[in-house]
Amino acid sequence: MDKQRLIPLIVATALFMENMDSTVIATSLPAIAADIGTSPLTLKLAITSYLLSLAVFIPASGWTADRFGARMVFSIAIGVFMIGSIGCALSQNVHHFVIARILQGMGGAMMTPVGRLVLLRSIDKSALVNAMTWVTVPALIGPVIGPPLGGFITTYFSWHWIFLINIPIGLLGIFMAMKYIDPIKSEDPERFDLYGLVLAGIGLAGIAFGLSVAGLGLLPWPIVAGLVAIGTISMTLYVMHARRTGSPVLDFSLLRLSTMRASIIGGFLFRLGIGALPFLLPLLMQEGFGLTPFQSGLVTFASAVGAMGMKTLAARIIRAFGFRYMMTVNAVVSAVFLAACALFTVTTPLLLIFIILVVGGFFRSLQFTAINTVAYAEVEPAQMSRATTLVSVNQQLAISAGVAVGAFSVESTMLYQHVTELSADVFPPAFIVVAIISAVSAYFFWQMPDDAGHEISGRKAVEISSRKGAEKAATKAASEGTGDARDQRLG
Template sequence: MQNLDSSVIATALPAMARELGTEPLHLSAAITSYLVALTVFIPVSGWVADRFGAKRVFMVAIAVFAFASALCGLSRGLGELVAARVLQGMGGAMMLPVARLLLLRQVRPEDVVRATTWLTMPALLGPILGPPLGGLLTDTVSWRAVFWINLPVAAAGLLAVWRLIPDERGARPPRLDAVGVGLIGAALACLMFGAETIGRGLVPAPLALAGFALGGGLGWMAVRWARRAPNPALDLSMFSVPSFRIAVASGSLFRIGAGASPFLLPLFMQLGFGASATTSGLITLATALGAFVMKPMTSMALRNLGFRRVLTWNAGMVAASFVACSLFTPGWPLWAVFLVLAWGGLSRSLQFTASNALSYVDVPPGKLSSATSITATAQQLFMALGVTWGAGWLAASSALGGRAEPAVADFAIAFLGAALPVLLAAPLAARLAPDAGARASGHRRG
C-alpha cells in the first residue's frame, strides 16, 4: 500500500496541479511532506512496537494511513493536501520499519539477503501496478481516486494483521528519549522545509535559509544530546560498525539520485513527450519491472562479486542510466525508452537490496532496533531530499532559460544532476573491506 501510494501520485501530479490551481513543481511538496513525516516519526517506531506490541501498532498504523488517504482524496487545495499527507506519513512510519525489525529478529546473518529479498518482492507490486493504475484512474475517473484505492487495500491489510500476526510482547523497553526524538524530528523538519522552499518562490528566501540554519543547529544539539543520554533515540555507537557506517553513508548519497527519478520521469513523459497520464504510467512501469526481475538474482550477484564490488561498480551503472535518460527526446521510440528505464530499474534494485542487507549483517542482535530506526530514517530522509534535488535542478534550469514550464532540455539537466550523488556513492562503497558482509553474501576471496 505504501509503495502503491508513492508511485501513483507522481503520475497524477499534472492533473492535480491543474485542478488545485498550482504549478506541477510546487506539488513536489505533496511528495516530500509525506516523506518528511515518515522521516520524523520513524525514529520512534522501534520503541513504539516494543512498548505496545507489533500487532497493535500495525493495525493502528494501517487505520491512520487509510483515514489520511481519504482526506487526501477530499482535499480542495495544496495546504489541505500537504496536511493530509503528513498524517499519512505518520501512519506509514509505523509500518515498514516494524515489519523489517520483526523479520531481522528471526533470521541468521547468512539468511539476511534472502530474507530481505522476500520482504521486498511483494512490495514491488506497488511500483509495478502504481504507474499504469495511477494514469488510468487519473484519465478515466479523477486524480482523487489514486488515494481512494488505498481504502480496500487497508481493509485487507487489517484483516491480514488480525489473522496472521501473533499478539506478543517482549521485555518492556527503556523510557523513551523524548528530548532526543523531539530534537531529531524538529531538525529534520526544518532542514526539509529549507530544502523544499529555497529558490522556489514559495516563501521569502530569508525564511528558507532560516530553516537550514535552525535545522543545522537542532541537529548539532541532537548529536550532543545523544552522546550523553543513557538510552538515546539516536544511538551513535552504531556507526562504530564499519559495514553499517559505509552502507548508510553510500546508500544515502545513492538515494538522493534514486529519489529524484520517480518524480522526474512521469513529469517528463507528460510535459516533455506530451503523453497522457495512462501512457506515462505504462512507460515508467518499465523501471518497476526491471527491479522485479533483478530481485531473485541479487543473491547470485553478491555471492559471485561480494558487497564491495557490487555497490561500487553498480553505482556507476545507475549513474549511466540517468545519463541515458538525459538523452531522451520526443523523437525516441517508446520501446527504446522502455528498455533504458528497465535497465535503470535492474541496477537500482540491486543497489537498494545490497545496501539494505549490508546495513544489518554485522549489527549485534541487541542493537537491531536502533539499526532499523537509523537506516529507515536515513532512507526516507534522503529519498525526500532526492525529490527536492530533482525539482531544484528542474526549476533552476527552467528559470535560467526564462521558461514558465519545464522543457525537454530542463529535464536533461535534472537527470544529469540526479547522476551526481549516485557517482559520489561509489568511492564510499569502495572503502569496504573485500570480504565485508561475507556471512550474508557467501562471497569468498580468491
C-alpha cells in the same frame, strides 16, 4: 507457504500501499483541488504535511516497537494509515485533507521501519537477502506506477478511489500480520527520549520539508532556507544531546559499524541520485516530449519491470561476488544508466528508452536490496530497532534531497540558457549531476571489509566449499603424482 516467504510478502504489501499512495496523488491533484474548492498549488503544500508527519514520527518507531511489540505496532500503523486514507476520501476542504494526510504520515512513519524490524526479528540472517528483495520492490515500483494509476483512476472512476483501495489491502495486511507474525517485543525497553524526539523531529521536519519544496516554486527561497537552517540547528543540538543519553531515538553510534556506515553514507548518495529519477523523468516526458501523463507513466513503468526482474537473481549475484565488490561496481553501472537519460531526445525511439529504463531498473533494484540488507550485517539483536529507525530516516532525507537537487539543476540550467519554460533541453545536465552523485557512493561501498556481510550473503560458505574443493583436488593431484613417481622407480 512458510513464514520465511510469507512474512516478507506481508511487510512488502503494506509498504507497497504506503509507497504507492505517496506518489499516486501527483496526477490527481487538479481533480482533487477542484472538488474540495482549493488550488492545486495550495493542495501541494497540504500534501507535504504527509512528509512532515513522517519526519516527526519515524524516530519514535524503534522505541514504540520495543515497548509494545513489533507485530502490534505494525498492525496499528496499517490501521492508522487506513483511517487517514478514509479521511482523505471524505475530505470536504483543504483543512480536512491536511489532517487526514498527517494521520497517513503517522501510519507510514511506523509501517516502514517497524516492517523491517518484523523482518529482522522473524527471518534467519541467511535468508535476509531474499526477504529484503520483497521489501525493496515496493519502494521502486510505487513511485513509477503511482502516477499512471492515479491518472487512470481519476479519469475513468473518481479520485476518491485512490484512497479507498487502501482499505481492503490494509484489512488483509492486519489479518495476515496478526495471524503469521510472532508477537516479539523487547524484554527490557529503554527509557523514552522525549527531548531527543522533539529535537530530532524538528530537525528532520525542517530539513526534509525544506528540501522537498526547494526549487518547486511553492515557497519563497528565504522561507525554504529558513526551514533548512532551523532543521540543521535542531539536528546539531540533537547530536550533542545524543552523546549524553544512553537511549537516543537516532543512534549515530551505529555508524561505527563499517557496513552500517557504508549503507547510510553511500546509500544516501546513491538514493539521492536515484531519488531524483521519478521527479525528473515524468517532467521530461510530459513537458519536454509532449506525452500525456498516462503515456508518460506507461514509459516510466519500465523501471518497475526491471526491478521485478531482479528479485529472483539478487541473492545469487550477491552470493557470487560479495557485497563489497558487487555494490561498488553496481553503483557505477546504475549511475551510467541514470546518466543515459540525458541522451533522450524527442526523436529517441520509445522502445530504446523503455529498454534502457528496464535494464537500469534491474541494477538499481539490485543495489537497493544490497544497501538495505548489508546495513544490518553487524547489528546486534538488541540494536535492531535503533538500526531500522536510522535507516528509514536516512532514506527519507535522501529522497527529499534528490528531488531538491534535481529541481535545482533544472532551474540552474534554465537560468543559464535564459529560458522561462520547461523544454527537453534543460533536463540533460540534471541527469548528469544526479548520476555523478550516485556514482560517488561507490567509494563508500569500497571502504567496507572484503568479507562484509558474508554471513548474510552466504558467500563465506561458498568460499569455504571452493577452498575445500581446491585443497582436495591439490591433495589428490599430489597423491597421484607420488604414485606416478613410485611406478616409474619400480619400472
